[in-house]
Amino acid sequence: MAISLRRRNLSRLAFVAAALFLVRALFFPSSDPASSSRSFATTTHTNQIEEHNFIERATRPDKSLNVQRHKFLQSRIGRDSRHEVLGDVIRNGINDYWDRFQLPYIMSKDTAPMDAQHVLSAIDQLLSLNGWVAALCPTLVRPFNQNKREDAWDDIIRQDHIYYFAIVIHSADHFLVDQLAVIVQMAKRLGNNNIFVSMLDYDSRDSTETIVDLCEAVLTLLGVPFRIRRVPGMTEDPNTAYYPLEEAHMRNLALEPLKELQQKRQIKFHRVIWLKGFTCPNDILETIKISLANDAAMVCGMDWAEHNGFFIFSDRWRTRDIEGDQFRQSKSSSKPDAVPPRDKVGAARYAQHLPFQVFCCEAGTHVVDPAQSYYKGISYRAGTDFHNLSTTEEPPTRNPDSPCLDSSQAWFCRDLWVRSARDAMDEVDRVNGGSPPRGNRKRDVELIDVAQRDPLMDEARAANAEEAKQKREAAAAALDPDANVGSDYDAMSDEEGGEVVPPAEDIEQGRLSIPNSVFRPARILVNPRCPTTYAGVSHTQLALDLFGNGETNEEVRGKYVLEDWEGAPESFVCQEQRQTGGRKATKTQRRLGFSIHDELQRLQ
Numbered sequence: 001m002a003i004s005l006r007r008r009n010l011s012r013l014a015f016v017a018a019a020l021f022l023v024r025a026l027f028f029p030s031s032d033p034a035s036s037s038r039s040f041a042t043t044t045h046t047n048q049i050e051e052h053n054f055i056e057r058a059t060r061p062d063k064s065l066n067v068q069r070h071k072f073l074q075s076r077i078g079r080d081s082r083h084e085v086l087g088d089v090i091r092n093g094i095n096d097y098w099d100r101f102q103l104p105y106i107m108s109k110d111t112a113p114m115d116a117q118h119v120l121s122a123i124d125q126l127l128s129l130n131g132w133v134a135a136l137c138p139t140l141v142r143p144f145n146q147n148k149r150e151d152a153w154d155d156i157i158r159q160d161h162i163y164y165f166a167i168v169i170h171s172a173d174h175f176l177v178d179q180l181a182v183i184v185q186m187a188k189r190l191g192n193n194n195i196f197v198s199m200l201d202y203d204s205r206d207s208t209e210t211i212v213d214l215c216e217a218v219l220t221l222l223g224v225p226f227r228i229r230r231v232p233g234m235t236e237d238p239n240t241a242y243y244p245l246e247e248a249h250m251r252n253l254a255l256e257p258l259k260e261l262q263q264k265r266q267i268k269f270h271r272v273i274w275l276k277g278f279t280c281p282n283d284i285l286e287t288i289k290i291s292l293a294n295d296a297a298m299v300c301g302m303d304w305a306e307h308n309g310f311f312i313f314s315d316r317w318r319t320r321d322i323e324g325d326q327f328r329q330s331k332s333s334s335k336p337d338a339v340p341p342r343d344k345v346g347a348a349r350y351a352q353h354l355p356f357q358v359f360c361c362e363a364g365t366h367v368v369d370p371a372q373s374y375y376k377g378i379s380y381r382a383g384t385d386f387h388n389l390s391t392t393e394e395p396p397t398r399n400p401d402s403p404c405l406d407s408s409q410a411w412f413c414r415d416l417w418v419r420s421a422r423d424a425m426d427e428v429d430r431v432n433g434g435s436p437p438r439g440n441r442k443r444d445v446e447l448i449d450v451a452q453r454d455p456l457m458d459e460a461r462a463a464n465a466e467e468a469k470q471k472r473e474a475a476a477a478a479l480d481p482d483a484n485v486g487s488d489y490d491a492m493s494d495e496e497g498g499e500v501v502p503p504a505e506d507i508e509q510g511r512l513s514i515p516n517s518v519f520r521p522a523r524i525l526v527n528p529r530c531p532t533t534y535a536g537v538s539h540t541q542l543a544l545d546l547f548g549n550g551e552t553n554e555e556v557r558g559k560y561v562l563e564d565w566e567g568a569p570e571s572f573v574c575q576e577q578r579q580t581g582g583r584k585a586t587k588t589q590r591r592l593g594f595s596i597h598d599e600l601q602r603l604q
């Protein structure tokens with residue numbers, strides 16, 4: 001077990017141990033001190049969201065997220081009870097501290113009342129301990145001076161909507177405390193009873209579990225509703241897993257409380273916020289504002305990872321510009337002709353720090369409108385005709401136009417496009433009582449496999465890929481090679497041809513029987529003013545690279561609202577995992593046609 005203690009976690013562990021002392025000391029005074037001092041966090045709530053009872057249904061059903069009234073709004077499922085490293089040491093220390101310093105104090109009549117303010121300020125101290133998070137955010141440069149205006153988000157806060165925060169943790173202890181700090185900030189701004197936090201620990205093998213205890217304690221103290229759940233991996237051996245399926249599985253599990261709250265208590269959230277990596281609270285609020293102003297199905301931040309002393313745009317696996325092309329792996333300081341989005345309009349708007357439309361994104365923190373997605377029955381999914389390398393079966397035969405075996409987010413985006421088109425047609429139907437136009441000419445798209453186009457390049461690439469693979473395997477001595485070390489981790493590397501964009505001319509435009517441009521577009525945007533990063537990154541430098549001095553005219557047009565929306569691209573760069581092998585399994589890429597009309601017909 002000791003191997004799992006990577007060095008960077010040591011200081012975190014020390015911090016967490018100290019934090020647990022404090023939180024625990026504050027957490028249990030009101031409950032039975034004797035029993036709580038023996039086993040940490042023994043709160044046993046009902047795990048399930050309860051339906052409105054008979055009386056509630058007859059009167060006015062309570063749709064609040066009030067944790068005092070509804071205990072089931074705070075629950076923990078599947079606590080990891082494996083033996084912990086240093087677990088005994090921590091427990092002994094806690095018991096000792098409790099028995100000698102806390103218990104006599106709590107039991108004494110004079111000192112018993114513990115001021116809630118006392119508790120809250122302790123949490124503040126606790127979270128600001130962790131370096132740059134809470135402390136640095138307000139000082140970072142942002143365009144349009146938006147960090148300098150305290151009242152910038154008052155309109156969102158006044159609306160009193162409810163928001164759902166979802167986090168999937170897969171061996172990512174190194175940014176969980178930071179994310180918790182952000183959640184506490186958001187709870188303060190939006191109101192404790194206006195947010196719900198869903199944390200899914202997917203088979204983490206590092207110190208995530210301990211930090212999740214801390215999260216539970218802090219959220220309980222603050223009266224924030226939550227469900228924290230730990231689940232085992234989909235396959236026993238992570239190397240036999242198929243990553244896109246795992247992604248879909250984790251995401252859907254993290255959304256379970258959302259659906260339960262809707263079905264059992266008719267509680268509907270205004271937006272779902274997926275936290276990935278670290279994003280400053282103001283940037284999340286701004287992304288929510290952009291989402292609301294555009295009635296957007298999804299708005300993503302941009303993910304920047306440190307790479308040889310530079311910051312590069314990450315998450316190129318899941319992001320596609322409005323022409324279906326991959327983003328560039330640009331540096332944060334890139335020149336205007338080499339910015340992440342390749343399409344002209346997107347690049348121009350990016351350069352002005354304005355939100356721009358994309359075909360798909362996930363990069364970092366992103367905000368989803370559940371009314372346009374989850375509440376309409378869209379959930380995360382992935383391709384299933386992959387090759388399981390652990391079996392002796394032959395690889396499945398796949399046609400050149402079989403669906404792309406890419407990330408579950410890419411599937412989600414395509415589902416959003418098709419859904420948006422279908423909804424618009426249904427609306428027209430309802431108004432006219434007529435039926436939408438129906439063509440029956442089959443799409444006729446040529447599919448170009450990059451590998452087939454240039455055998456020499458292919459050979460060189462294969463050699464490079466082999467070398468890269470060997471390097472990776474050497475590096476994979478760590479306990480959990482699949483850990484969440486940054487969202488570009490699962491992108492196709494340049495050696496494997498990740499930078500080779502199959503040109504769009506290969507699939508001729510206008511071949512579709514009914515062009516995508518006639519359908520109502522899905523509103524998917526990237527907000528370049530919302531950087532997401534990881535611990536250890538120099539946020540001040542990143543902000544300067546991206547936004548310079550940040551002094552831009554306040555009244556920029558299109559600061560929040562995009563006025564012209566494009567239809568879906570007729571083809572996109574499909575980067576797929578055709579086989580099992582965890583997150584870093586080999587990927588190949590091709591350009592694949594995308595016809596909303598065909599997709600709609602498939603649904604019928």
Ligand SMILES: *[C@@H]1O[C@H](CO)[C@@H](O)[C@H](O)[C@H]1NC(C)=O
Pocket residue numbers: 234235236240241242388389390391580
């Ligand atoms: C692949 O096959 C192995 C062995 O049969 C099985 O344990 C594993 O779950 C399979 N993987 C997937 C993703 O289905």
